[in-house]
Each structure stands twice: as C-alpha cells, then as structure tokens.
Amino acid sequence: MEQAPPDAPRQLQPAPLEPLGLPDAGLQAAAGEEEEGAREEGPADGTMTENNFWLKKIEISVSEAEKRTGRNAMNMQETYTAYLIETRSVDHTDGQSVLTDSLWRRYSEFELLRNYLLVYYPHVVVPPLPEKRAEFVWHKLSADNMDPDFVERRRIGLENFLLRVASHPILCRDKIFYLFLTQEGNWKETVNETGFQLKADSRLKALNATFRVKNPDKRFTELKHYSDELQSVISHLLRVRARVADRLYGVYKVHGNYGRVFSEWSAIEKEMGDGLQSAGHHMDVYASSIDDILEDEEHYADQLKEYLFYAEALRAVCRKHELMQYDLEMAAQDLASKKQQCEELATGTVRTFSLKGMTTKLFGQETPEQREARIKVLEEQINEGEQQLKSKNLEGREFVKNAWADIERFKEQKNHDLKEALISYAVMQISMCKKGIQVWTNAKECFSKM
Amino acid sequence: MEGERRAPRARSCGLPAGGAPAPSPGVDAPLPGRSGPPALPRAEVLDLDEDEDDLEVFSKDASLMDMNSFSPMMPTSPLSMINQVKFEDEPDLKDLFITVDEPESHVTTIETFITYRIITKTSRGEFDSSEFEVRRRYQDFLWLKGKLEEAHPTLIIPPLPEKFIVKGMVEHFNDDFIETRRKALHKFLNRIADHPTLTFNEDFKVFLTAQAWELSSHKKQGPGLLSRMGQTVRAVAMSMRGVKSRPEEFMEMNNFIEIFSQKINLIDKISQRIYKEEREYSDEMKEYGPIHVLWSASEEDLVDTLKGVASCIDQCCKATEKRMSGLSEALLPVVHEYVLYSEMLMLTEEIGKLEDKVECANNALKADWERWKHNMQNDIKSAFTDMAEENIHYYEQCLATWESFLASQTDLHMEESSEDKPESH
Numbered sequence: 098m099e100q101a102p103p104d105a106p107r108q109l110q111p112a113p114l115e116p117l118g119l120p121d122a123g124l125q126a127a128a129g130e131e132e133e134g135a136r137e138e139g140p141a142d143g144t145m146t147e148n149n150f151w152l153k154k155i156e157i158s159v160s161e162a163e164k165r166t167g168r169n170a171m172n173m174q175e176t177y178t179a180y181l182i183e184t185r186s187v188d189h190t191d192g193q194s195v196l197t198d199s200l201w202r203r204y205s206e207f208e209l210l211r212n213y214l215l216v217y218y219p220h221v222v223v224p225p226l227p228e229k230r231a232e233f234v235w236h237k238l239s240a241d242n243m244d245p246d247f248v249e250r251r252r253i254g255l256e257n258f259l260l261r262v263a264s265h266p267i268l269c270r271d272k273i274f275y276l277f278l279t280q281e282g283n284w285k286e287t288v289n290e291t292g293f294q295l296k297a298d299s300r301l302k303a304l305n306a307t308f309r310v311k312n313p314d315k316r317f318t319e320l321k322h323y324s325d326e327l328q329s330v331i332s333h334l335l336r337v338r339a340r341v342a343d344r345l346y347g348v349y350k351v352h353g354n355y356g357r358v359f360s361e362w363s364a365i366e367k368e369m370g371d372g373l374q375s376a377g378h379h380m381d382v383y384a385s386s387i388d389d390i391l392e393d394e395e396h397y398a399d400q401l402k403e404y405l406f407y408a409e410a411l412r413a414v415c416r417k418h419e420l421m422q423y424d425l426e427m428a429a430q431d432l433a434s435k436k437q438q439c440e441e442l443a444t445g446t447v448r449t450f451s452l453k454g455m456t457t458k459l460f461g462q463e464t465p466e467q468r469e470a471r472i473k474v475l476e477e478q479i480n481e482g483e484q485q486l487k488s489k490n491l492e493g494r495e496f497v498k499n500a501w502a503d504i505e506r507f508k509e510q511k512n513h514d515l516k517e518a519l520i521s522y523a524v525m526q527i528s529m530c531k532k533g534i535q536v537w538t539n540a541k542e543c544f545s546k547m
Numbered sequence: 548m549e550g551e552r553r554a555p556r557a558r559s560c561g562l563p564a565g566g567a568p569a570p571s572p573g574v575d576a577p578l579p580g581r582s583g584p585p586a587l588p589r590a591e592v593l594d595l596d597e598d599e600d601d602l603e604v605f606s607k608d609a610s611l612m613d614m615n616s617f618s619p620m621m622p623t624s625p626l627s628m629i630n631q632v633k634f635e636d637e638p639d640l641k642d643l644f645i646t647v648d649e650p651e652s653h654v655t656t657i658e659t660f661i662t663y664r665i666i667t668k669t670s671r672g673e674f675d676s677s678e679f680e681v682r683r684r685y686q687d688f689l690w691l692k693g694k695l696e697e698a699h700p701t702l703i704i705p706p707l708p709e710k711f712i713v714k715g716m717v718e719h720f721n722d723d724f725i726e727t728r729r730k731a732l733h734k735f736l737n738r739i740a741d742h743p744t745l746t747f748n749e750d751f752k753v754f755l756t757a758q759a760w761e762l763s764s765h766k767k768q769g770p771g772l773l774s775r776m777g778q779t780v781r782a783v784a785m786s787m788r789g790v791k792s793r794p795e796e797f798m799e800m801n802n803f804i805e806i807f808s809q810k811i812n813l814i815d816k817i818s819q820r821i822y823k824e825e826r827e828y829s830d831e832m833k834e835y836g837p838i839h840v841l842w843s844a845s846e847e848d849l850v851d852t853l854k855g856v857a858s859c860i861d862q863c864c865k866a867t868e869k870r871m872s873g874l875s876e877a878l879l880p881v882v883h884e885y886v887l888y889s890e891m892l893m894l895t896e897e898i899g900k901l902e903d904k905v906e907c908a909n910n911a912l913k914a915d916w917e918r919w920k921h922n923m924q925n926d927i928k929s930a931f932t933d934m935a936e937e938n939i940h941y942y943e944q945c946l947a948t949w950e951s952f953l954a955s956q957t958d959l960h961m962e963e964s965s966e967d968k969p970e971s972h
Binding site for chain 2: 323326327330331333334337338340341343344345347348351352354355358361362364365366368369372376512515516519520522523524526527530531533534537538540541544545547
C-alpha cells in the first residue's frame with residue numbers, strides 16, 4: 098500500500114471520551130468535520146494526528162502471528178491464530194519511534210470491531226477484512242486456514258485493515274478503535290456494552306428482503322449496480338487467474354523432469370555428458386523459479402480481493418440508505434393517512450375506510466365528546482409525526498451528504514490502488530520474463546556446447 | 548552457468564547390464580550455485596521409473612497424470628523443409644533431394660487410404676532423369692523398409708512412423724495424425740538418402756522413381772538370395788542369444804542402447820507433456836485477457852490501464868502459441884524418431900553377437916553404429932538448442948510487450964502531473 102506523505106497535524110474538534118453511544122453521534126462527528134472543511138483524505142501512512150488520545154503520530158503494525166490453543170465458549174479445546182498488534186509513537190522532530198502498545202488479537206475480535214464500525218458509521222464505506230477462508234485457491238496452494246502461507250497473507254491483510262481504518266478521516270477517531278489497539282483485556286466487554294448489536298438493524302441482515310422504495314435516489318441505485326458489477330468482474334478475474342497460475346505451474350514444473358533425465362543420460366555420454374548435465378541443472382532452476390513468481394502473484398490477488406470485499410461495503414451503504422428512505426416514506430405515508438382521518442372526523446365526511454367508522458355505523462354514532470377526544474389524540478399524533486418526519490428528513494439528507502463524501506473519497510482511493518496493483522502486475526511479468534530469458538540463455542549455451 | 552562436474556561414478560561397461568542406473572547426483576548432493584528456494588526433491592518432481600505411463604509432476608491431481616491420450620501435434624505452419632534435411636555425411640556432395648508432401652485421400656470400394664507425393668531431384672548419373680514425382684502409400688514405405696533390412700541386416704535402418712497409435716483416441720486419418728506421419732516419412736527417406744550405403748540401394752531407387760504399375764510388378768519379384776540370407780542370419784542370431792561370450796565393444800553398445808532407450812522415452816514423454824501443459828496454459832490465457840476489457844467498461848478512470856493489461860495478455864498468448872508450434876516442429880519429431888530408433892536398436896544389436904558366423908558383419912555394424920551415434924548427438928543438440936532459442940524468443944516478446952505497457956503508464960502519469968503544474972514562462 099502506498100504511503101502518502103504525512104499531513105501537518107490538523108486542529109480537530111476533541112472527540113468524545115465516552116464510547117459513542119448513539120448512532121447519531123457518528124453523524125455529528127462527521128458533520129463537525131464537514132464544517133471544518135476537512136474533506137480531504139486523512140494521512141494515508143497509518144499515522145493519526147493529534148486528538149485527545151495521542152500527543153504524537155502513531156504507527157500500527159501487525160507484526161507476528163502465533164498458533165494458540167484455548168477453550169471456546171462451549172468449553173471445547175480449539176486451535177486458533179493470534180496476531181500481535183504493535184503501536185509505535187513517532188517523534189515529530191527526529192522520526193524516532195517508540196513502542197507504546199502491544200497486544201494480541203484474534204480474527205474474531207477484528208470481526209467484532211468491524212461490525213461495531215458498520216453500525217455506528219452507516220454512511221462510511223468501512224474497510225473490509227481479509228477473507229475468512231481461503232478462496233480462489235489454485236491447486237498447489239493450501240486451502241487450510243492454519244497453513245503458514247495463508248496465515249502470513251492474513252497477517253498482512255489485517256495490518257492493511259488497521260491502516261485503512263487509521264487513515265480514514267472519520268473512523269480513526271473512534272474510541273473503540275483506539276481501545277482495540279491499546280486495551281487487551283476487557284475490550285470485548287467494552288464493545289458489547291455499547292449495545293451496538295441491539296442497534297444494528299436486523300433488517301439489514303435479511304439479504305432477501307426488498308424494500309419497495311417509491312422514490313429511489315438515482316445515484317445510490319447506480320452505485321449499487323456498480324458494486325454488483327465490480328464484485329462480479331473481480332470474482333471472475335480471480336477465478337481465471339487461479340487457473341492460469343495452475344497451468345503456469347505445470348509448464349514450469351514439468352521442465353524440472355528434464356533435469357533428472359539429462360543427468361542420468363549424461364552418465365553414458367562421453368562428449369555430450371557435460372553439456373547435458375549442466376543444461377539439466379538450468380532446467381531445475383527454471384522449474385523451481387515458479388514458486389517465488391506465484392507467491393508474488395498471490396499478493397497481487399490479495400490486493401484485488403480487498404476491492405472485491407470493498408464492493409460489499411459499498412453495497413452495505415446503499416442498503417442502509419435504502420432502508421432509511423423506506424422508513425421515511427412509511428412515516429410520510431402514515432402521517433398523511435392520520436391527517437386524512439383527522440380531517441374526516443372534523444368535517445364528518447367519511448372518505449376512507451376505518452374500523453371505527455364501520456363500528457360507528459353498525460353500533461350507532463359516537464358522542465361529540467368522544468369525537469373531540471379522538472381528534473385531539475390524532476392531532477397529537479400528527480404533531481409527533483411531523484416532528485419525526487422532519488428529523489428523519491434531516492437525518493436522510495445528512496446521511497446522503499456524508500455518505501456521498503465518503504464514496505468520493507473511496508472512489509479516488511480505489512482508482513489509485515487498482516491502477517497501482519495493475520502496474521505492479523506488469524512489473525511482476527517483466528521480472529518473470531527476465532528470469533526466463535536468463536535461464537534459457539544459459540541452457541542454450543549448455544546445449545550448443547554438447 | 549556451467550562448470551558442473553559429473554558426480555564421480557562408473558559410467559563405462561561397469562554398469563550392470565539392464566540394471567537401474569546409479570542414483571542421479573541431484574538427490575544426494577545439491578548442485579552448487581543453486582539460488583533461491585530449494586528445489587523440490589527430485590523424487591517429488593518425477594517418479595517415472597515405477598510406471599512408464601505415469602509422469603508424476605504433482606502428487607494431488609490424478610487427472611494430470613493421464614498420459615494415455617496421445618496429444619496430437621498441432622497442425623504446423625509450413626516449416627522450411629530444408630531445416631529437416633540434415634547434411635550428415637558429405638555436406639558438399641549432396642546430390643539427392645527428396646520431399647514428401649500433399650497427402651491425398653483415395654477411396655475405393657475395398658478401402659480408404661492416403662498417398663503422399665514424393666519429389667526427387669538428383670544429379671546422379673544412374674537416374675534416368677533429374678526430377679521425379681511419384682505417389683506412395685504407407686504400405687509402400689513398409690515394403691521399402693523391409694527390403695532394406697533384408698539387404699543390409701547389419702546396418703541401422705531408419706524407423707518408420709507407427710502404423711497405428713495404440714494408446715491414443717486419435718482417429719486413424721485425422722489431420723494431425725496425417726501431418727505427423729508425413730513429416731516422419733519425409734525424414735525416413737532423407738535419412739536413407741544421407742546414408743553412405745543405403746543411398747545406393749536399388750529398391751530405394753525404384754521406390755523414388757517407378758510409376759505405380761512398375762512398382763507393383765517390381766514388388767512381386769520374390770525375395771532375393773541376399774534377403775534369404777539375411778533372414779537366416781537373423782534366425783541364427785536369435786538362437787545364439789546369451790550363449791557366446793560377447794566382446795567388450797558390444798557390451799558397451801548394449802548398455803548404451805538400454806539406457807539411451809530408457810532416457811529417450813522419458814524425454815519423449817516429458818516433451819509431449821510440456822506441449823500439453825502449454826496448450827492448456829494458452830487456453831486459460833485466452834479467457835484471462837478479455838475479463839480486463841469487460842472490467843474497463845465500468846471503470847472510467849482505469850480504462851487505459853485495464854485495456855493495456857488485456858492487450859499484453861493477448862500478445863503473450865500469441866507468443867505461447869508460437870512457442871508451442873516451435874516445440875512441435877523442432878523437438879517433438881526428433882525425439883520421437885529416436886524413440887523409434889531405440890526400439891529397433893534393442894533388437895538389431897543382437898546381430899553383433901554372432902562372431903565367427905558373420906565376422907565382417909561386426910565391423911559393418913560397428914561403423915554404422917558410430918555413424919548413428921554421431922548423428923544422434925548432433926540431432927539432439929540441434930533440437931534442444933532450437934527449443935531453448937524458442938523459449939528465449941518467447942520471453943523476449945513478452946518482455947517487450949509488458950515493458951511498453953509500463954512505459955505508457957509512466958508517460959501518462961507524467962503527463963497528468965505536468966498538467967497540474969502552473970504555467971511559467
């Protein structure tokens with residue numbers, strides 16, 4: 098991940114010391130930030146600028162991974178991997194870094210952190226975690242979660258996740274995130290105490306539920322369409338890439354067989370023997386070179402995978418907007434129907450069907466006092482409803498404004514990162530070609546001297 | 548990078564006859580100068596001794612080990628025939644040029660068969676004309692080979708391509724099969740033409756020049772005295788196997804042939820397998836490039852980059868196709884011919900065991916043997932050098948493609964950043 102040069106420390110509104118308890122708090126913080134015109138991307142080098150929690154810049158790294166055994170919730174023994182997160186503070190003046198915090202976390206805790214962020218920052222495209230299970234595996238690569246190569250790539254992915262969060266202008270100031278980096282024990286309890294799981298809209302989890310929104314925001318519809326396309330095309334690309342890797346592996350490794358046969362053959366040849374044997378050695382070199390080449394490519398695949406998962410994060414924002422819009426429309430509808438009821442009661446005309454109206458017809462008119470009481474109740478409800486609608490509208494507009502700001506930020510980041518990844522792929526190919534030229538030139542020399 | 552010394556071990560007649568060769572050096576002593584991660588131990592890379600049909604590259608996927616399907620040679624672009632003609636013995640005095648081409652299908656009520664056109668150009672006096680054109684079928688080639696073997700039982704007669712492909716599911720008359728056979732028949736005739744003795748064989752001349760009806764009547768003449776003697780020699784040879792003590796030279800030849808036969812068969816399998824793997828790689832690449840183009844449709848800012856990558860992948864795919872065709876032109880036919888040679892030699896060398904019966908035959912065979920070995924070394928050297936050259940060319944092409952893409956991306960970047968600079972005069 099490219100590191101942008103660090104910005105000068107910004108003067109920021111102090112972030113709240115208590116865990117953010119309300120979903121709105123996230124929006125307020127964002128709104129506050131908007132006013133300061135801090136729409137530019139935060140420092141992208143994993144450093145956080147001054148606020149109430151840090152006095153200096155910090156660096157974050159996930160430096161180690163360790164296999165552990167422990168007991169799970171059902172008191173059964175399990176094996177898992179723990180990751181060491183180290184936080185360093187960097188002195189402005191001389192650039193020296195000092196280790197300030199270091200603790201171990203496992204993947205499930207990262208998941209918990211992310212789920213929390215998803216609930217409290219619904220308008221933010223929350224950075225994704227590296228994959229839970231190895232997918233798009235080409236056959237020589239292990240699909241086992243405990244495989245050291247997989248663990249290593251996951252370590253890098255988790256570090257990347259933390260750096261992304263830390264460089265996000267809004268997310269970086271979250272207290273729970275800070276505690277994730279600094280408070281080993283009790284962190285889980287602290288997160289759960291925020292009650293975020295209760296606040297999470299369960300409807301978001303119902304993937305199949307569709308909300309018929311009457312006036313969808315065109316931009317969000319387009320964005321959802323885009324995120325679907327992105328997910329589809331990257332999946333396809335990763336699948337084919339895995340197959341290409343498989344085939345390439347085959348081509349290289351079969352050449353390795355020449356090595357042994359040439360060697361054995363050289364034993365019976367007088368003039369040709371030396372040439373055969375050294376050529377065979379080069380065939381071995383050629384065959385073994387593919388391992389490094391494909392390992393590098395795996396990192397490229399991981400970069401693409403990040404954006405595959407980012408597509409989901411994009412879709413999550415769209416969905417939240419959709420829900421919000423739906424709730425708004427329902428509230429407006431409800432208000433309109435109450436107003437109409439009120440009007441009918443007041444004027445005595447019955448245009449809409451109501452149960453009360455029917456029973457009145459069947460069992461006799463109600464008294465004027467009863468009618469007055471009902472009108473009063475309705476008027477109160479209408480008042481409340483209007484207030485709610487007003488605030489929902491405001492909320493909706495704020496959401497759209499903030500979400501769109503983050504989406505623009507995300508787009509720029511994506512264009513930059515993907516372009517860089519594609520260029521790095523070209524660099525990898527160039528390196529592979531150069532190695533190939535060298536090996537075959539050597540082999541040709543051996544053959545021609547036979 | 549050269550300078551590999553062979554591991555010290557006996558490589559003369561001390562090798563047990565027909566036994567397994569001593570362990571290859573790679574297993575015990577890692578070759579010096581090897582860089583990068585340690586190569587897979589050889590045993591994992593290849594396990595060919597157990598079952599000759601298995602070419603084990605990976606331990607997992609069984610389907611990859613299926614060598615039963617004969618991978619057909621790709622129809623190749625017409626390669627200059629000149630390359631296939633080796634000026635083996637008297638490069639400056641070659642006076643007989645033969646080409647085999649234009650396979651044609653003939654259908655009769657009884658059978659369907661293929662004939663090949665054979666053009667002969669010569670300056671030799673014993674030929675009535677300087678140019679001949681005839682049509683021959685596989686049967687005729689078989690007849691010629693038989694006659695040569697009868698007439699010269701002590702010489703190494705070039706092999707014919709197989710009559711059928713037993714292992715494969717290839718139809719007898721599909722295009723690849725015909726092309727492969729044509730190339731092999733061309734090689735067969737040229738080998739005879741280049742052989743100092745065989746080139747003057749009378750039946751060979753008849754084969755090259757006679758019209759169809761002339762050949763039929765010539766064939767009908769019974770086997771000559773010489774051929775009958777040849778049969779006797781063979782019969783005696785078979786019965787004398789293992790009885791007489793063998794001179795050292797023939798033991799050495801024996802050992803050589805056995806090991807050579809083993810190794811050339813392995814090389815044949817490996818080379819065929821490489822072709823197959825490259826074919827499958829190329830097929831996947833064909834799908835890989837277009838996905839990037841598809842992606843570019845939804846990414847405004849990445850169109851150039853994505854399309855650039857797609858184009859590079861497509862170019863590399865084409866380069867792979869070219870590499871494959873090079874393999875099937877240069878390496879595969881040569882190696883396969885020597886597989887056939889080695890099968891034949893396993894039998895022919897029996898003749899050498901006759902000592903007092905056909906004394907002169909020993910010397911003739913020995914001379915021919917030396918000649919054959921010399922040619923073999925040249926052919927193998929040539930074929931593998933060509934293969935290396937193809938690979939170098941392949942990587943050079945791919946390198947150029949990717950480097951030009953990278954340059955275009957860097958240029959673009961510089962252009963973009965220069966646009967941001969304020970005007971200054």
